[in-house]
Amino acid sequence: MKDTKTDLFNCGKELFSSKGFKDTNVSDITKSAGIGTGTFYNYYSSKEELFMAIYMEENEKLKKSILKSINTDQDPLSLVKEIMLLNLQGMNSNPILKEWYNKDVFNKIEQHFREEKGLERLDFMYNDFSEMIKKWQIERKMRSDIDSGMIMAIFTAIITVETHKEEIGLQYFPQVLDYLTEFTIKGLTGDVKQDGD
Template identity: 60%
Template structure:
C-alpha cells in the first residue's frame, strides 16, 4: 500500500466532508488505518496536506476552465465567463471553497504563499498570453500595451485574493469581479491620451 497516497485520499475525503477546521490528523490516520505519528513521516502538518490537495483541485478546475473557453468569443464575454466558471467551481468544490472561509483562510493563505501555490497554475499564463496576443492581432484588444503587461494586470487580480485580510474579506469575490470588469473595459476601449500627449497640445 502506498501510505502517502492513502493519507492523501483519506485527508481529501475528510476535508471535503467536515472542512479544514473540523478535521484533525488523528481522524485522518484512523481512517487510513495507521498510527497517528506515521502522518508526520509524510507531511509536516495538516496545513501541508490540505495545501497539496487544494493545489491539485485548483489545477483541475483551472484546466477545465481553459478547455471550455471559446477564444473566438468577445473578449469581455470570455473574461466574464472565466470569472463566473472560477467562482462557481470554487464554491461547488468543498476543498476550494475553504479559500473563502473566514475562519481558516489565513492559515491556507500563509501556506499557499510560502509554497508558491501560484506556480502550480503557471500553465494558465502560457496559454492565456497567446489568447491575448491573438486578440491584439485581430484588433479586439488594445495593442499599445504589451501582452506581458496585460498578463501582469490579470496576475494582479489573482494575487489580490491573497490579500483578502488587508482589503477586507467581506468584499470578495465581488471586488475581483468588478476589478476584472473595469480592467477589461480599459483594455478594450480606445487608448487613453497620455499626459505627455496632452502637454504637447498646450
C-alpha cells in the first residue's frame, strides 16, 4: 500500500536538497510524488510545515551522530569546541540543515514554527547535552549557581550567532565563534561555585 505522507516527505527532502527551500513549491513536490496538489494539504498545512518536519529529522540525525562520535570524558572546553565544530561541519555539508544560514528562509520557518509551538525542539543538543551539563555541575567542572537550562540557552545563543556572520564580518567570524565559545566555557568553568561555598 502506498504511504502518501512518506512519499511527500521523501520527495520534499529530495527537492529541498537539490533546489533549496525557496525554489521548491508544493506543486513540484506533489508532481514528484505522483499525487494531486490538493492531496498535499491532507498531510501538511504548508510547504513550511513539511520542510520543518524534514529539518527536524535531519537535525536529530546530526546531533545523534555527533553524540556517538565524541568522548564525553574530555574537559568541558575541549568537548564543547569539538561539538560545535562537528555541528558546523555537519550543517554545512547537509543542504537541508544549511538552510539555517539562509536568513530569509530561517526567519520564515522560525515564525511558522513558533506559531506551531515547536521551536523548543531546536535545542542545542537536546536532553543528552543537558545531562552532560548536570554531570559537570555535580563533578564541580561547571558552575551550579546557573541553571542547566540557562546554560543550554547560552550554547544555543552561540550557535545562533552563526546566522549573523555577515554582520559580524566573514573575515573575523570563525575566530569570533571560537573566542565566544572559549570565553563562555571559561566563564562557566573558571570560577566554579557551589551552594554554601
